[in-house]
Amino acid sequence: MNFNEQVYEITRAIPPGKVLNYGTVARLLSNPRASRAVGYALNALPSGSDVPWHRVVGKAGSYGRISLRGRGDSVAEQRIRLEAEGILFDEEGQFPLKPYLWQPDPAEIASLLDQG
């Protein structure tokens, strides 16, 4: 199980209406500084993937933010999907992280990474 697959496993485990930051995903993989690599992994996903990539967002202070680069269409799609799950954006295209942050059970994560 390589790094990318672990990222996908974690992302698949995020419930609808909840989100994680790139850095949080990296921490769950025991690579606290690998947030950038998490972004790379999601970038490498095929368009028809069953991985809910839209539930991984960037972080700006205590706010969540869509931070895709060079993919205008995907930015719109991510926002639409999140809004469809009940996450509403403010005028600055952000939303407060606190009510939407997923708090995973460490044992569940360990199990996920172990099995896959």
Add this chain to the structure above:
DNA sequence: GATCTGACCACCG
């Protein structure tokens, strides 16, 4: 193998 790039973030100052 060296080098560069990219959906990032924590840590200073």
Add this chain to the structure above:
DNA sequence: CCGGTGGCCAGAT
């Protein structure tokens, strides 16, 4: 709040 820096992994050249 803003900017600079270092660190991570994978893919392309």
